[in-house]
Amino acid sequence: MTRDPMPNAFIPGQGALGPVEAAMVDRRQRLLGPAYRLFYETPVHLVRGQGVWLYDPEGNAYLDTYNNVASVGHAHPRVVAAMAEQAATLATHTRYLHDGVLAYAERLLAHFPAPLSHVMFTCTGSEANDLALRLARAATGGTGVIVTHNAYHGVTASVAECSPSLGPGVPLGPHVRAIPAPDARQGDPAALFAAHVQAAIDDLLRHGIRPALLMVDTVFSSDGLFTDPPGFLAPAAAAIRAAGGLFLADEVQPGFGRTGAAMWGFARHGVIPDMVSLGKPMGNGYPVAGLVIRPEVIAEFGSKARYFNTFGGNAVAAATAMAVLSVIEDEGLLQNAARTGAMFRAGLESLARDHEALGDIRAAGLFLAADIVTDGRPDRDRAARLVNALREARILISATGPLGHTLKIRPPLVFTEDNAVLFLDRLATILKRGL
Structure with missing residues (x-):
């Protein structure tokens, strides 16, 4: 030490x-x-x-x-070495064949439940959540989004509209409903949170907006950190799915072992999301992030559109992210x-x-x-x-x-x-x- x-x-x-x-x-x-x-x-x-x-x-x-973001520590020597070695060899995007991104995708997905079997790479968590909104709209035909009162999900135009913590200078979109975070001090968080989700669904429908996505940071970090008791997210996920929407677990902050109980915050709640967004802790601060998805969620989008991100999933990003996973496991x-x-x-x-x-x-x-x-x-x-x-x-x-x-x-x-x-x-x- x-x-x-x-x-x-x-x-x-x-x-x-x-x-x-x-x-x-x-x-x-x-x-x-x-x-x-x-x-x-x-x-x-x-x-x-x-x-x-x-x-x-x-x-x-x-x-x-x-x-x-420096998830495994600043300037971790194994991560720096992997980054430098790959940068000195090849740095290009995912439209060429390269084993690095495939090997990393296989290893990353092995840490997820089997239904989450696709991954799409981005540079930031903001981009991952922006992509999630696009997929949700294509899969559900809806546009309505539900977030918590002080949520932060990113800074692109689409996700800034879903991030109340950015302040009054960035107003919520008309298709967004913000609800209280599940604070156990206010009562049973499972029942209360599901009730708030249902109320938001009902309000969207009253305004002619079809629900598309419940978007939550699985430890509600910007709302003040609400983690207990484990399991309270399941009824809320069931509510949004019953309304034809999807459940996104934003793991940018709680992911990659942060909670100590599992690799991902959602695992503490006994629920498998439809999508999981990951951020720059994936690369210890290197700009690599991603969206892990159920195949049926991307089917409609993938049949009509192509996805391309010049830097997302490039060879250096894959090598760096692979080193981070190795450090988490080995140490x-x-x-x-x-x-x-x-x-x-x-x-x-x-x-x-x-x-x-x-x-x-x-x-x-x-x-x-x-x-x-x-x-x-x-x-x-x-x-x-x-x-x-x-x-x-x-x-x-x-x-x-x-x-x-x-x-x-x-x-x-x-x-x-x-x-x-x-x-x-x-x-x-x-x-x-x-x-």
């Missing part, structure tokens, strides 16, 4: 932007425009990454407990997510018993959420102060949920129990100081 580069003593961050970083912020605003956002009150200037660590120009190490990262995640959750729950700022703790493997509260009520400002205080302690996380009061913790899958102890120690120190 590589020794943690951060010593045990509490170390504050810079506290204020240096002249180089201040100039970079000004330059960024001038060049990239007003729509881009930076994390933290004092933005972090990063120059390299390794494993669970990110480094600034002075060599200071930051513990990364946020970036799930036991699914098991690590279960073991380390359980220890991490227990540590957060222990802290919550001593600090009123920590409310409900929710988790599935190495995906954890902690509500930040004051007098038991959601406190967005306090959550922001805590996120920034952790950044000053060189721990990187973010906040999520419709009220912005939920800490979002999803480190690379190589995160260890020692890393979790370090996080908990820093968090305890900050909480004792008060917020």
